[in-house]
Amino acid sequence: MPDKSQRSQPHCPPGPNGYWFLGLFRIPTVKPWLTYVEWGKKYGDLVHFTRLGRHYLVINSLEATNEILDRQAGLTSDRPVHTELDDIDTVEFILLFSCYLLAQMPYGDEWRVNRRLFHQNFRPLASIDYRPIEIKHVHKFLSSIGSLEMSLKDQVSALSQGVMFDSVYGLEIYNNKEEMPTHARDVVDLSELILLPGWDAFKSIPFIRFFPSWLPGSHQWITYKKMGAAIQATKEDPWGQTMKAMKSDENHSSLIAKLMSEKPQNKSSQDIESIKYMGAQAVAAAADTTMSAVCTFFLAMSLYPNVQQKAQEELDTVLGHGKLPTFDDRSSLPYIDAIYQEVMRWHPAIPLGLPHFSIKDIYYRNYYIPKGKAMTHDGARFYNPDQFIPERHLNQKNNINSILAYGFGRRVCVGRYMADDMIWMTIASVLATKNISSLPNENVEDYFTDGTFW
Ligand code: HEM
Numbered sequence: 001m002p003d004k005s006q007r008s009q010p011h012c013p014p015g016p017n018g019y020w021f022l023g024l025f026r027i028p029t030v031k032p033w034l035t036y037v038e039w040g041k042k043y044g045d046l047v048h049f050t051r052l053g054r055h056y057l058v059i060n061s062l063e064a065t066n067e068i069l070d071r072q073a074g075l076t077s078d079r080p081v082h083t084e085l086d087d088i089d090t091v092e093f094i095l096l097f098s099c100y101l102l103a104q105m106p107y108g109d110e111w112r113v114n115r116r117l118f119h120q121n122f123r124p125l126a127s128i129d130y131r132p133i134e135i136k137h138v139h140k141f142l143s144s145i146g147s148l149e150m151s152l153k154d155q156v157s158a159l160s161q162g163v164m165f166d167s168v169y170g171l172e173i174y175n176n177k178e179e180m181p182t183h184a185r186d187v188v189d190l191s192e193l194i195l196l197p198g199w200d201a202f203k204s205i206p207f208i209r210f211f212p213s214w215l216p217g218s219h220q221w222i223t224y225k226k227m228g229a230a231i232q233a234t235k236e237d238p239w240g241q242t243m244k245a246m247k248s249d250e251n252h253s254s255l256i257a258k259l260m261s262e263k264p265q266n267k268s269s270q271d272i273e274s275i276k277y278m279g280a281q282a283v284a285a286a287a288d289t290t291m292s293a294v295c296t297f298f299l300a301m302s303l304y305p306n307v308q309q310k311a312q313e314e315l316d317t318v319l320g321h322g323k324l325p326t327f328d329d330r331s332s333l334p335y336i337d338a339i340y341q342e343v344m345r346w347h348p349a350i351p352l353g354l355p356h357f358s359i360k361d362i363y364y365r366n367y368y369i370p371k372g373k374a375m376t377h378d379g380a381r382f383y384n385p386d387q388f389i390p391e392r393h394l395n396q397k398n399n400i401n402s403i404l405a406y407g408f409g410r411r412v413c414v415g416r417y418m419a420d421d422m423i424w425m426t427i428a429s430v431l432a433t434k435n436i437s438s439l440p441n442e443n444v445e446d447y448f449t450d451g452t453f454w
Contacts, residue, residue, distance in 0.1 A: 012048045012055070013043070013044070013046035013047065013048040013057065014043040014044065014046075014047070014048065015039065015043055015047045015048040015049040015058075016039060016043075016047075016049055036058045036060070037060070039058065040058070040060035044060075045059065045060040045061030045063070045064050046058070046059060046060070046064055047060065062404070065404075065408055066408075069408035069409040070408055070409045072358075073408075073409035073410045075358050076358045076409065077107040077409055077410040077411050078106055078107040078358065101187070101231060101277060101280065101281045101284065102114050102115060102118055102277070102278070102281045102414070103191075103281065103285065104191070107410070107411075113274070114274055114277065114278065115414060117274055117275070117278055118278055118281070118282075118414045118415075119414055121255060121259070121278065122282075122414055122415050122417060122418050123417065124417045127417040127418040127421060130163070130167045130418055130421070130422075131327055131421060131425075133163060133166050133167050134163050134421055134422045134425050135326075135425060136166075137159055137162050137163045137166065138159070138422075138425050138426050138429050139324070139429070140159075140162075141155060141156075141158075141159040141426070142429060142430065142433055142434070144158075145430075145434060150175070150176075152295075152298065153291075153295055154175075154176050154177070156291050156294045156295050156298075157176040157181075157185075157287075157291045158173060158174070158175060158176040158181075159291075159294070159426070160286055160287070160289075160290035160291040160294065160422070161173050161176055161181040161184065161185075161283065161286065161287055161291075163286070163290075163422055164282055164283045164286040164287075165180065165181070165238065165283060166254075167254070167255060167282075167418075168238075168254060168255045168256060168279045168282050168283060169238045169239070169241065169242045169254050169255075169256055169279065169283075170242060170245060170252050170253055170254030170256070170257060171238055171241055171242065171245070171254075179233075179237070180233075180234070180237055180238050180283075181283075181287065183230050183233040183234045183237065184234050184280075184283040184284045184286075184287045185287045185288065186226070186227075186230035186234075187227065187230045187231055187234050187280075187284040187287070188284055188285075188287045188288045189288075190223055190226055190227035190230060191227060231280065231284075234280040234283060234284055235276050235277060235279070235280040236276070238279065238280075238283065239256070239276050239279060242254060242256045242257065246260070255279070256275065256279055259275050260275070282415065285413075285415050286415065286419070288349065289349040289419065290349075290419050290422055290423055292347075292349035293343055293344060293349050293419075293423045294423060294426050294427075296343050296346065296347045296349075297339070297340075297343045297423075297426070297427050297430075298430075298436055299347075300339075300342070300343060300346060300388045301431075301436040302436050302437065303388065304388050307339065307388065307390055308431065308435070308436060310335060311335050311336055311339055311431045312431055312432075314333060314334075314335045314336065315333065315336070315428070315431055315432045318332050318333055319432065322432065322433060323432065324429055324432055324433065325425070325428040325429060325432055327421065327425070329428070330424060330428075333428065334394060335390060335394070336424070336427060336428050336431065337393070337424070338390035338391065338392075338393040338394050339390045339427060339431075340420075340423060340424050340427055341390070341393040341398060341402075341403060342388055342389065342390040342392070342393060343423070343427070344403045344404075344405040344406075344423075345403075345404070345405070346388050348404070348405035349405060400416055400417065400420050403416075403420075406419075
């Protein structure tokens with residue numbers, strides 16, 4: 001790459017204009033991905049804007065994403081949240097954010113250690129251990145479908161949270177409204193707000209955190225405080241219950257129990273904290289993501305009955321009518337796999353991805369991208385992108401790494417192998433045994449709430 005002096009006057013990519021420094025006040029907070037796609041059509045695959053002195057870059061093309069987030073991953077793997085919070089050296093910061101979750105950690109040695117721990121326990125081989133639990137919960141879910149006690153969305157949420165609490169802590173979740181799954185969802189819901197451009201005003205205007213709660217602006221700092229409390233509860237409560245279960249039940253089995261009984265027996269408090277954060281991160285990461293993907297699948301099947309019929313024909317031919325699939329059947333069911341990939345493309349669980357933050361100025365094409373950009377992407381690069389067309393994935397050499405919904409570069413989703421198993425098993429099992437009829441509302445966007453997640 002040529003050095004700075006050799007370039008012909010690099011400049012920031014185009015984007016909507018705002019006020020200098022203060023930036024643009026029309027930044028969307030409602031379904032922002034729709035606006036980013038519109039901006040992409042107007043300005044190109046890189047859209048730049050500023051807000052309160054911070055630069056944002058929306059990446060709308062796979063080519064640019066690969067170049068910036070993969071090939072320059074050493075510079076663009078940081079996260080915006082804590083990097084800037086570190087600048088606020090207050091007691092509140094130390095109290096609230098001494099709790100670090102992997103997804104929000106700044107890129108560096110601490111992230112590397114915690115990412116390795118997570119990877120060891122959720123890599124492809126380790127993820128196979130969770131399959132019996134996934135099958136047990138999917139079968140339980142199948143028998144609960146149609147019950148009037150809970151909405152379909154709550155049942156799906158209980159399924160995705162149930163799998164994770166069972167796998168990590170050996171704890172049963174009967175209802176997603178119980179305290180522990182609610183705290184895990186709070187972590188995600190609150191992070192979703194915090195990651196949107198514009199929710200970081202108190203970093204540029206620090207005295208906001210001294211505002212009384214009734215004053216406009218104070219809600220941002222209050223949200224951070226609530227998130228700190230939710231993280232703390234998600235880290236400590238299931239851990240405490242698992243410690244009790246390990247003492248009272250000799251048959252107790254869980255990831256936490258396995259890690260705690262591994263050598264060395266007398267673990268340092270730092271090692272124990274890392275295990276605790278890994279557990280909390282896992283239940284928080286799974287809270288909305290797998291739920292969102294499974295709900296998207298139900299929506300797609302209700303809108304595209306021909307796809308459902310084709311899938312059921314494949315299942316009937318390969319397995320026999322009404323027979324439940326096993327993981328060994330996956331390679332013989334290409335159309336079911338194509339449906340899974342289309343679910344992940346059509347409405348990704350995290351439409352904007354998680355923001356990346358660059359630690360140094362970088363260059364791409366003739367654009368100068370100043371240090372400190374948050375980067376997101378929009379995956380609309382397929383023909384008729386709004387249509388649900390599983391066929392587009394058939395005869396492609398796709399694998400889990402081609403699924404853009406799992407993110408990019410060194411921060412790519414570290415729980416993707418387990419998520420992949422879990423979502424595939426749910427899709428295949430539902431199609432093998434149920435007929436999904438129409439949902440009440442035909443406007444697809446109405447099913448997708450505001451913010452980062454479904
Ligand atoms: C539909 C299911 C899921 C989707 C679509 C998804 C998507 C993502 C995305 C987009 C990222 C950010 C990647 C980036 O920065 O480029 C991410 C990060 C992460 N995901 Fe997932 N995820 C899913 C399920 C899970 C599950 C079940 C787990 C836990 C077992 C998990 C654990 C994580 C963690 C820990 C990170 C942070 C990684 C880091 O910052 O180094 N995810 N995920």
